[in-house]
Amino acid sequence: MRRHTVACLAGDGLGPELMAEATRTLRKVARMHGFAIEEVHVPFGSEALTRSGHPLPPATRSAVLAADAVLVATGGPSLGDVEVELDLRAGATHVLCRRGAFTLVSPEPGEPAGWAVERAIELAERRRGRLVAVDHDATWAALVDEAADRRHAVAVEHLSLADTMHALAFRPESLDVVASSGPVAPALEELAAGTDGDRRVVARGRLAGNGPSVFAPGQAESHEHAGHGVADPAPMLLAASLMLGEGLGERHAAATLSAALRDARSSRRPVAAVRRTLSASTRDLSDTVVRLLPSSHRNAEFLNEATG
Secondary structure, three states, X not given: OEEEEEXXXXXXOOHHHHHHHHHHHHHHHHHHOOEEEEEEEOOOOHHHHHHHOOOOOHHHHHHHHXXXXXXXXXXXXXXXXXXXXXXXXXXXXXXXXXXXXXXXXXXXXXXXXXXXXXXXXXXXXXXXXXXXXXXXXXXXXXXXXXXXXXXXXXXXXXXXXXXXXXXXXXXXXXXXXXXXXXXXXXXXXXXXXXXXXXXXXXXXXXXXXXXXXXXXXXXXXXXXXXXXXXXXXXXXXXXXXXXXXXXXXXXXXXXXXXXXXXHHHHHOOOHHHHOOOOOOOHXXXXXXXXXXXXXXXXXXXXXXXXXX
């Protein structure tokens, strides 16, 4: 059986309850797809500061560096202390919207663009074979075309920044994989997240050339909801799906989890909307996702005891 080690950094506030939902969902989908995940839960951030007087104690740093991937529930300044020791080369923002999903890929600040472009093309090749390149200069466009020429299964569409922003805001279902250079990436990521009315779910990853990549929810809620069981777990579950696919190479499991999350959200009102009626909770959405995992499996007709 394949085994993966994941360093789980829950932190404080909403972190522990969100991480709990993510890890129980990961265990279920891993069992369905024939691999195991070893979770290493270590103190992080203000939680670690309270325990040991340091936001990133040596045991936590060691666990992160030894892991196959890192799943973070709550970010903070101490996260940068971990990432500086990792070979992080590209950022990936994955967005689940009403009628589809798309991923933005861009080089990390100070990193060569070529590796991020290759990763974006690989991702497009595994999906619908379509890549949108956001052009801001001729050098970037030529780099994308040169890389795509080596992958005949990928068709590249060059869009201006203005056209890409319009598509992100009004036609997200037309997008699949979007490659952008570093200078324009932050603006595109912010626009990709949409507004509260869009009901988009966002997860972010920082992809490593060697060693563990780092994954986290792209939308943060106020810690005032901590302990009440009403936080929306969808961004955390999407981060777990992104980690499966782009951090651990378990792409079929990632597709199963993402499909279950999409179906769960389409069949239920969002957690944020039902807080006012106290008719749903963090656990409710996660329970629905777990229940939908077997039917979301591409080979669902062949599943038997593995889904129990």
